[in-house]
Amino acid sequence: MTEEEKDEQKVVKEDDDTDEDSEFIIDFTTSSAINRVSLKFLVVYIPIFWFSGLVVATLWYNYTISPVPWVIKLLFLPVLLIAFSFLFIFSCCFFSKLLLIFINLIHVPKEGIFRTEKGDTDFEFWRLRTEIKKITLWLIRNWPLPWIDVIAFRWFGIKMDFSSHLNDSWCDAEFISFGKNVTIGQGAAIMSSMVVGNYLIIKKIRFDDYSLVGGQSTIAPGTHFGEDTVLGAVSVTTLNQELEDGWIYSGIPARKLKPNQYAEMRRDIIHKVDVDGREKVETEHEVNIDDDKKHLIKQDDGGVNE
Amino acid sequence: MSTPNSMRVGPFCASVLVKKKYLIAYIFLIWISLLPAILEIWWYWQMLWYEPRPIHFYIFLPLYLFVIYVTTVLVAIFFAKIILVIVNIFHKPREGVFLRDPSDRDYRYWSLRNTIKKWPTWLAHKFPFPFLDNICFKMFGVKTKFSNSLFEGWVDTEFIEFGSNVVVGQGAIIQSSVIIGNFLIIRKTVIEENVRVGAHVIIMPGTHIGKNCILNTWSSTMVGQELEEGWIYNGGPAKKFKKNRFFEDIPIEKLTETIGDMDGLLKKYDDQYVKRKMKKRKFLTRKDKEENATEEKE
Numbered sequence: 001m002t003e004e005e006k007d008e009q010k011v012v013k014e015d016d017d018t019d020e021d022s023e024f025i026i027d028f029t030t031s032s033a034i035n036r037v038s039l040k041f042l043v044v045y046i047p048i049f050w051f052s053g054l055v056v057a058t059l060w061y062n063y064t065i066s067p068v069p070w071v072i073k074l075l076f077l078p079v080l081l082i083a084f085s086f087l088f089i090f091s092c093c094f095f096s097k098l099l100l101i102f103i104n105l106i107h108v109p110k111e112g113i114f115r116t117e118k119g120d121t122d123f124e125f126w127r128l129r130t131e132i133k134k135i136t137l138w139l140i141r142n143w144p145l146p147w148i149d150v151i152a153f154r155w156f157g158i159k160m161d162f163s164s165h166l167n168d169s170w171c172d173a174e175f176i177s178f179g180k181n182v183t184i185g186q187g188a189a190i191m192s193s194m195v196v197g198n199y200l201i202i203k204k205i206r207f208d209d210y211s212l213v214g215g216q217s218t219i220a221p222g223t224h225f226g227e228d229t230v231l232g233a234v235s236v237t238t239l240n241q242e243l244e245d246g247w248i249y250s251g252i253p254a255r256k257l258k259p260n261q262y263a264e265m266r267r268d269i270i271h272k273v274d275v276d277g278r279e280k281v282e283t284e285h286e287v288n289i290d291d292d293k294k295h296l297i298k299q300d301d302g303g304v305n306e
Numbered sequence: 307m308s309t310p311n312s313m314r315v316g317p318f319c320a321s322v323l324v325k326k327k328y329l330i331a332y333i334f335l336i337w338i339s340l341l342p343a344i345l346e347i348w349w350y351w352q353m354l355w356y357e358p359r360p361i362h363f364y365i366f367l368p369l370y371l372f373v374i375y376v377t378t379v380l381v382a383i384f385f386a387k388i389i390l391v392i393v394n395i396f397h398k399p400r401e402g403v404f405l406r407d408p409s410d411r412d413y414r415y416w417s418l419r420n421t422i423k424k425w426p427t428w429l430a431h432k433f434p435f436p437f438l439d440n441i442c443f444k445m446f447g448v449k450t451k452f453s454n455s456l457f458e459g460w461v462d463t464e465f466i467e468f469g470s471n472v473v474v475g476q477g478a479i480i481q482s483s484v485i486i487g488n489f490l491i492i493r494k495t496v497i498e499e500n501v502r503v504g505a506h507v508i509i510m511p512g513t514h515i516g517k518n519c520i521l522n523t524w525s526s527t528m529v530g531q532e533l534e535e536g537w538i539y540n541g542g543p544a545k546k547f548k549k550n551r552f553f554e555d556i557p558i559e560k561l562t563e564t565i566g567d568m569d570g571l572l573k574k575y576d577d578q579y580v581k582r583k584m585k586k587r588k589f590l591t592r593k594d595k596e597e598n599a600t601e602e603k604e
Contacts, residue, residue: 113561
């Protein structure tokens with residue numbers, strides 16, 4: 001083949017690349033923060049704010065009219081102030097959940113691809129739902145016990161328990177399921193919804209047991225984390241990516257780095273605790289550095305000992 | 307969704323010269339913005355508190371606290387704007403490259419402006435209502451529309467222009483001033499309409515992003531980079547990834563295709579990655595310099 005022919009083939013290939021179908025594949029990740037700036041959402045905010053404020057106000061009213069001497073009142077004021085803020089947050093939870101149930105009766109939230117236009121009901125209701133959840137999550141994350149935001153996430157229908165931890169990350173509050181002991185790093189963005197051009201994609205994210213997400217990484221909708229999977233810091237998953245069990249992933253987009261040996265070590269520990277119980281069982285664990293690193297030492301014939 | 311504590315950063319500048327006299331403006335702003343709040347509380351007390359049954363007082367209190375917060379933010383923005391106008395009479399903010407040193411007039415005034423803007427932007431950012439942020443940006447001279455969502459990221463408050471319908475992703479940084487070594491670079495950043503900036507993207511001063519662009523997560527632009535209209539960009543520095551056709555009317559069945567060929571995708575990303583070769587450069591130590599000097603003398 002002459003060089004001219006090769007060039008021609010290249011040109012043809014480039015033409016193929018601009019074909020329609022490959023352009024519509026979403027192989028990149030953007031963000032989910034779309035224009036939620038709308039004054040009409042004040043209609044939702046203000047009742048939640050007001051009603052939960054009323055709950056606190058009734059408590060304060062009872063405090064002011066109670067016949068207890070003022071010294072004792074003053075003594076308990078700090079405790080009462082904490083109780084006020086706590087009560088405010090939880091009544092916000094309650095009223096926003098009421099509103100959510102009401103809204104979900106009108107329109108059931110579902111996964112899929114929608115247009116980000118004003119007429120699209122799915123898009124409008126998605127915005128409304130995020131807006132309602134936002135105030136409670138914002139309040140609960142300002143509370144001095146940040147890890148109790150698990151309560152709010154559970155309350156809004158995410159399946160997770162207190163062994164998981166996400167209070168330093170950016171997390172959507174629907175279409176996510178957590179297993180046991182999931183750890184999510186600082187500043188990670190977990191998006192079960194993503195905006196691509198004029199389209200909104202909503203897809204469920206699943207974390208299996210013991211999966212771990214590094215700091216500042218971005219997780220696209222539809223990602224499935226297998227058991228014992230680790231995603232390194234500053235890495236990105238693409239839409240609908242499947243991360244296999246027991247591997248360490250890293251990079252943009254996430255690719256396999258090495259098998260997760262730490263998971264095996266952890267499994268050993270848990271296994272031993274479960275089986276042995278209180279009985280003392282002596283296990284011999286040989287740690288011989290020379291023996292372990294034998295394969296790294298070069299042999300006389302130049303090959304590497306395996 | 308909601309911003310975590312570790313990421314809740316409003317628009318302020320990372321490396322600002324701290325001077326005690328700048329604190330005067332800062333404290334003045336805090337004091338003057340809290341005055342109306344106190345006045346409002348006093349007025350409310352006068353209106354609705356009477357001994358036998360202060361039920362009204364309690365019923366409207368939560369709503370009224372909300373109003374007090376909003377007025378505090380608005381008053382803070384108003385007075386900050388007045389101080390800014392006065393400061394700008396003494397020294398007009400301008401673009402360019404300046405020395406990052408207290409002796410440099412531009413650097414000093416840039417720090418002063420950032421110190422003044424800090425309190426109102428911080429107040430507006432500490433609130434779940436995003437429209438306060440947009441009022442803040444508009445008042446301080448950033449050209450935006452109310453439909454833009456700029457509150458999830460970190461956006462500088464001067465020399466930036468936004469078109470309509472811009473989305474800034476979670477943790478994205480859009481700056482018009484940057485400190486590199488001993489220099490402060492201020493250049494105007496322009497982002498036109500329908501741009502979708504992904505999460506964790508860093509946009510450097512002087513960047514011009516055309517219409518209908520999408521930036522992939524973790525991509526970054528260089529100082530003064532031009533991004534063409536209607537492309538998807540990826541990587542740091544941002545390069546063309548493919549043509550953006552997601553603003554067209556596409557049948558939704560076509561979009562639901564998932565990426566089956568993972569290896570092909572990885573190769574596509576790898577092709578974009580450009581290795582930069584470092585030229586070997588000899589750094590002169592003090593000894594060499596002295597030797598050179600002595601040679602020259604001889």
